[in-house]
Amino acid sequence: MISSINVPNFQPIQPESNGISAAAAHKEVEFSYNPQDGFVMSPTTTTLKDVTIDKHGPSTSRVKLNGENLAPNKDGNFVFDPKDAKKYTAAASLATVAKTLATFEDAMGSKINWAAGKERIDLNPDGGVDLNAFYSRSDNSLNFFHQDVHGTRYMTGASGEVVSHEVGHAILDAIRPGYLTSWQADTNGFHEAFADTTAMLMATQDDGVCELVAQQTGGDMSKPNCLGAVGEELGKAINEMVGRDVTGGDFIRNTQNDFKWQAPHTVPKNPSGIDPLTTEMHSWSRIWSGAQYDLLSAMVENKMAGGMTQAEAIKSAGKECLDLYSKTLQLAPKTNCTYRQMAQCMLKADAQLGGNNHQFIVDSFTNRNILFEGDDQPDMMAMSVPDNPVPQNVTVTLGDDCGMFAGAEVSGVIERDPNVMYATDAGTELSQDIKLLIDQGSILYTEPGQHLSLADKFDKNGNPYIGIVTWTEGKMVIERNTMVS
Numbered sequence: 001m002i003s004s005i006n007v008p009n010f011q012p013i014q015p016e017s018n019g020i021s022a023a024a025a026h027k028e029v030e031f032s033y034n035p036q037d038g039f040v041m042s043p044t045t046t047t048l049k050d051v052t053i054d055k056h057g058p059s060t061s062r063v064k065l066n067g068e069n070l071a072p073n074k075d076g077n078f079v080f081d082p083k084d085a086k087k088y089t090a091a092a093s094l095a096t097v098a099k100t101l102a103t104f105e106d107a108m109g110s111k112i113n114w115a116a117g118k119e120r121i122d123l124n125p126d127g128g129v130d131l132n133a134f135y136s137r138s139d140n141s142l143n144f145f146h147q148d149v150h151g152t153r154y155m156t157g158a159s160g161e162v163v164s165h166e167v168g169h170a171i172l173d174a175i176r177p178g179y180l181t182s183w184q185a186d187t188n189g190f191h192e193a194f195a196d197t198t199a200m201l202m203a204t205q206d207d208g209v210c211e212l213v214a215q216q217t218g219g220d221m222s223k224p225n226c227l228g229a230v231g232e233e234l235g236k237a238i239n240e241m242v243g244r245d246v247t248g249g250d251f252i253r254n255t256q257n258d259f260k261w262q263a264p265h266t267v268p269k270n271p272s273g274i275d276p277l278t279t280e281m282h283s284w285s286r287i288w289s290g291a292q293y294d295l296l297s298a299m300v301e302n303k304m305a306g307g308m309t310q311a312e313a314i315k316s317a318g319k320e321c322l323d324l325y326s327k328t329l330q331l332a333p334k335t336n337c338t339y340r341q342m343a344q345c346m347l348k349a350d351a352q353l354g355g356n357n358h359q360f361i362v363d364s365f366t367n368r369n370i371l372f373e374g375d376d377q378p379d380m381m382a383m384s385v386p387d388n389p390v391p392q393n394v395t396v397t398l399g400d401d402c403g404m405f406a407g408a409e410v411s412g413v414i415e416r417d418p419n420v421m422y423a424t425d426a427g428t429e430l431s432q433d434i435k436l437l438i439d440q441g442s443i444l445y446t447e448p449g450q451h452l453s454l455a456d457k458f459d460k461n462g463n464p465y466i467g468i469v470t471w472t473e474g475k476m477v478i479e480r481n482t483m484v485s
Contacts, residue, residue, distance in 0.1 A: 028047050028048070028049050028051075029048055029051040029053075029058065029072075029077055029078065030045050030046070030047050030079055031045060031046055031048055031058075031077070031078045031079065031092065031094065031095035032045060032078065032079050032080050032082075032088050032091040032092040032095065033045055033046035033092055033095045033096065033099070033160065034092060034159070034160045035160040035161070035164075035202055035203045035206040035208075035209050036159070036160055036161060036203060036209060036212075036226055037158060037159035037160065037161060037231075037232060037233035037234075038082055038158065039232045039233035039236060039250070040226045040232050041208060041209070041212055043088075043092065044208060045077075046095050046099060048060065048094075048095060048098050050062070050098070053072060056069070057069060057070035057090070058070060058072070058078055058091075058094060059094075059120070060094075060098050060120075061119065061120065062098065062101055062119065062120055062121065063097045063098050063101070063120055063121055063123050064120040064121070064123065065090060065094050065123050065125070066122055066123060066125075067124050067125060067126060067127070068086060068087070068125055068126070070087060070090050070091065078091040078094075078095075079091070082158065085146070085153055085155050085158070086125075086126060086155075088155075088158060089125050089126060089144070089155040089158045090125045090126070090157075092157070092160070093142075093144060093158070093163050094123060094125070096160045096163040096164055096167070096202075097121070097123055097142060097163060097167050099202070100163070100164045100167040100168070100171075100198065101167060101171070103202060103205065104171050104322070104326065107322040107323050107325070107326040108326045108330075109326070112171055112174045113174055114140060114170065114173075114174050115137050115140075115170070115173040115174045115177045115180070116137055116138075118140050121140055121142060121170060122139065122140055122141040122142070123141070123142050124144065125144050125155075125157040126144060126146055126155065126157060127143045127144065127145050128145055128146075129146065129147055130145040130146075130147060130462065131147045131149075131154065131156065131234060131237055131238055131241065131462070132145050132156065132458075132485060133145065133156045133157070133162050133163075133165070133166050133485060134166065134464060134483050134484060134485040135166045135167075135169040135170050135173070135483070135484055136482065136483045137177075137180060137482040137483070138482055138483070142163070142166045142167065142170065143166075144162070145157075147237065147241070149237045149241045152237075154233060154234065154237040156234055158233075159233055159234060160202065160203070161199040161203065161230060161231050161232075162199075162231050162234055164198050164202045164203075165195040165198060165199045165230070166195065166485075167198065168194055168196070168197070168198025168199065169191060169194075169195045169484050171198065172191060172194050172195070172329070173482075175329050175330075176329060176332060176334060176337075178334050178335035178336070178413060179191055179335075179336070179337065180480070180482050180484065181335075181412070181413070181480045182336045182412070182413075182480075183410070183412050183433040183434055183437060183466070183467070183480070184336050184337075184433050185264040185279045185281075185284055185433070185436060186284075186336075186337060186338045186339045186342075187336045187337050187338075188281035188284070188466065189279075189281050189284035189285045189287065189288060189339070190285070190288055190337055190342060191281065191484060192284075192289075192484075193286075193287075193288035193289040193292065194325075195484075196230050196253060196255065196285060196289045197289055197292050197321075197325070199230060199231075200227055200230070200255065200289075200292070200293070200296070200318075201318050201321050201322050201325075203227055203318075204296075204314050204315055204317065204318025204319075204321075205315060205318055205322075207311070209226065209227070210310075210311035210312075210314040210315050211311045212225075213225045213226060213227050213310070213311070213314055214309070214314070217310070219304065219310050221296075221300055221301065222256070222297070224256065227255075227293070227296070227314070228254060228255045228256035228293055229249070229250070229253075229254050229255075229256075230251055230253045230255065230289075231251055232250050235247045235249065235251040235252040235253075238252065245274055246274065246275065247274075247275055248274050253285070253286055253289070254286075255286065255290050255292065255293035256290070257286050257290045258290070259277050259287045259290055259368070260287065260368050260369040261287050261339055261368055261369040261370050262369065264279045264436055267279050269439055269440070278440065279436060279440055280440055280442065280463070281463075281466070281484075282463065282485075287339065287368055288339055288342075288370070290368060291343075291364045291365045291367070291368040291370060292364075294363075294364040294367065294368075295321070295360055295361060295365075296317055296318070296321060298364060299313075299317035299320060299321070299357060299360055300313040301313075302360070303316055303317060320353075320356075320357065323353060324346060324349055324350060324353065324357070325346075325349075327348075327349035327352055327353065328342065328345050328346045328348075328349040330349075331345040331348050331349055331385060332345045332385065333345075333385050333389065333415050334389075334415060335391050335413045335414065335415040336413070336415055339365075339370045340370055340371065340372075340384070341385060343361065343370050343371050343375070344371070344375055344376075344380065344381045344384035344385075345381075345385060346361055346365075347361055347362070347375075347376050347381055348381050348384075358376065361376075362375075362376050383417070383420075386417040386419070386420075388417070388418065388419075390415070390417075390418050391413050391414070391415045392413065392414050392415070392416060393411065393412075394411065394412055394413070394414055394426045394427050394430050395409060395411040396409070396410055396427045396431045396434075397409055397410075398410065398431065398434060398435075398478075399431070401435065402434070402435060402438055403438070404445055405434075405438055405443065405445065405469070405478070407476055408469065408476040408477065408478050409475060409476065409477045409478070410430065410431075410434050410467070410477070412430045412433075414426040414429060414430065434467070434478065437466055437467060441459060442459070442463075442465055442466040442467065443465060443466065443467040443468070444457070444459075444465040444467070445469050446468065446469045446470070446471070449471070452468070457483060458485075462485065463485055464481050464483040464484060465481050466480065466481060467479065467480055467481060468481050
């Protein structure tokens with residue numbers, strides 16, 4: 001989640017006993033919940049069926065709550081006033097993680113196994129002071145923070161959008177773990193776009209959000225609304241802390257944009273303006289998430305033309321998009337993906353689901369220069385992910401054009417069709433990807449023997465470095481960082 005200039009100072013708190021001595025499993029427990037955040041709408045509640053309550057508080061079979069000694073109310077539920085920020089955030093974040101996972105498992109039709117290989121993912125609802133949030137594969141954790149800005153305390157874990165975003169990263173990492181070891185701009189951008197899309201689609205499944213969007217837009221999805229804007233409360237806090245608008249509005253990103261795809265190496269390195277398009281993964285993600293918002297809007301308008309109210313159409317279109325993504329990811333490349341490949345996989349997925357949204361997908365992604373004329377033809381879609389891809393393990397040594405990183409060794413996996421001739425070999429492609437990351441400041445240089453704290457692994461904007469230099473027997477190696485915000 002794109003952040004302020006602060007970096008995390010993460011110190012997990014060990015829970016203490018809250019007086020509940022015996023584990024108690026409940027079929028249904030009510031929790032505080034907000035699919036948006038307090039800046040957008042008042043919180044509501046949701047019911048979880050898979051909850052265990054013990055002396056450390058509530059958890060589910062898939063999510064472990066850490067750092068908060070949370071006891072239920074007298075009625076056995078976990079519904080708290082948002083003014084009681086720590087309790088509310090712990091309860092609401094747990095509910096959001098569990099609900100997001102269950103929604104995607106329902107769409108997938110199968111269990112989603114966390115990338116770290118553990119049954120439960122660790123949820124840290126308040127890891128300390130920062131305006132940030134991140135998913136870590138190595139720690140198998142989802143991490144959220146708090147920050148006081150001009151007398152107001154902002155809890156990133158209190159926002160359903162922020163929490164669902166991080167769960168989206170974890171879900172994608174579970175389904176396609178190769179993406180979080182990729183060095184490519186499109187693959188990294190898709191990780192962020194999928195996380196934003198997860199937040200958007202989860203919000204469409206809440207009746208209150210659907211009604212709010214209908215009020216905000218009056219039937220016109222091109223008008224600003226809370227589905228298009230991501231992380232309104234966090235964006236507001238960031239802008240207030242910095243003292244100027246650095247995000248483009250009261251949000252961290254806006255999917256209602258007009259960004260179009262271009263070859264990453266042609267993007268200006270230091271563009272001007274407020275939050276301009278760059279190849280940094282959060283920024284680059286807005287091309288895909290913008291196309292996704294366009295697709296959702298087209299589906300909503302089509303359903304309204306068929307007689308649905310706007311609120312009904314939003315919920316129905318959101319459910320179709322959830323189903324569409326579940327099949328798209330099953331068809332997607334395993335190690336790297338381009339936006340074009342992913343859009344073609346979405347066309348295949350739509351065909352398997354009946355083909356009702358074919359033209360909407362074509363129009364939305366063609367307008368963003370992601371798809372091109374003829375890309376929706378069967379032979380072109382077949383080429384997007386060949387039946388016999390060959391994952392190539394590639395290792396390169398960086399040249400003098402990489403400055404202080406010259407001589408560093410980098411390894412990656414590139415998946416290619418053996419029947420196709422490519423303009424560049426896999427090693428050249430990997431070198432170009434790393435050079436782009438170096439130029440945008442996404443690789444952290446270290447000295448031999450240097451000890452890194454968690455905070456060191458984040459850049460000045462609060463984003464995890466994509467690559468980090470390590471040293472082995474005097475050799476400089478750049479390793480992929482598997483934390484993502």
